Amino acid sequence: MLTRPVMDRRRVLSLGLLGAGLLVGCRAASLAGAVPGTGTGTGAADCPAPIPSETAGPYPANGSGASGQSLNVLTRSGIVRRNLRKSLGSGNVAAGIPLTLTLALVNTGASCAALSGYAVYLWHCTADGQYSMYSADIVGEDYLRGVQASGADGTVTFTTVVPGCYAGRWPHIHFEVYPTLASATSASNKIQTSQLALPEATCREVYATPAYSASLGNLSRISLARDNVFSDGSTAQMATMSGSASAGYVATLTVGLAR
Template identity: 75%
Template sequence: MLGRPILDRRRVLAMGLLGIGVLVGCGAAADRSGTGAGSGTKDCPTAIPQETAGPYPADGSVASGQSLNVLTRSGIVRRDLRTSLGTGHTAAGFPLTLNLKLVNTGAGCAALAGYAVYLWHCTADGNYSLYSAGTVGEDYLRGVQVAGTDGTVTFQTVFPGCYAGRWPHIHFEIYPSLAVATSASSKIQTSQLALPEATCREVYATGDYPASLGNLNGISLARDNVFSDGYSTQMAAVTGNPSAGYTANLTVGLAR
């Protein structure tokens, strides 16, 4: 699983992927203070806030009493996060295509091509691969992509569940290049993406996410320990339905 030639391989991947771009829009109402333009398709968003990586990053940093690092695993640079690299097991849940567009807020929101994004989130049951009981041996719902010429990265994953005490969310870290996306020590930003309540309720009402609806009823964005101080630059615009799957778009502003 640990491939030491990974840096050379990533340089080649980065060169090949720079020409790939997926044009996406995004939506949000206001800036983090709630008074200005948000991350809509025509607006240049304010820079996304720095947030905690939480207890389950597996990025080489010390978390939950461990120094797990999935970033050095062969195959972690991938678009489809649903299958575990080691076991071949596939995470359950409704399909979710996630598009993040990286832009430079210091340069008129010019696309940040060649930057890398490491993304991870919980399962439909609210567990995290590599850490939670029953999923310690799995590494699904984690992966890295490099931004194309339009600054976009695309991941194919599943809609995450809602666990007690947190609003439904997705974690991500941003690196200046794919070659250095091998340890948290090289990251330039850590943040989280929020999912809209209406979509979450639609998904969780299906019965495929056993405890999520009850957990969602017990939390709000105003009480969440990450989003309570503002979330408009972090709220994804989501379309779709349970039968066809969902697509989430967010423009991520970085002050470069």
């Protein structure tokens, strides 16, 4: 697949690498224990800046007409789901190492209070770098796409697989945020589009397994510094991951929104 075009970032990261690294660690700890959701905020000390805006890329299937097509998975029955591994129509299951991903939506304008009642549409490529509904081999599938509404603690959780690495892009996951679940039916209603990056060490563990045979070579030919999305900084978008190739992985990311 071809390299995606670069879109202007909405901000320049204001945190240094050390401070941002500590921030990610603190937020990951809160997800493991007390995920922000009490409505009282988390305080300025560990409150991230708003997440950068990014391109949705050519394969969003969000009704935007990307790639010259008007595909819209958001209007399909069953798209509001936690488990993204199975196609709604065919029932076919996407291959790959299991990944449980939690995003915590917080209001950066209110000491990072949890944002409940919002909706996240999330999508990504398969283990071999293809996109359902667009790639020729899986044009009839709609797996690895789904919507979740954020709970009282501001979090959404998806069960999926670790995406592969295709030529020209760092391993990533796309997502859009909508103000309500009812509005998550068309890209015209979104309030934010961004991408999260996956850490290199974890990707190398995953890509050493048979299902990801092409990904390791693709990863060796790209870097965050050369990626057309993350080259201007990825600290606020780098997921924290743990687990193993045999047991599956868990990933978390705090998504700051200026509300």
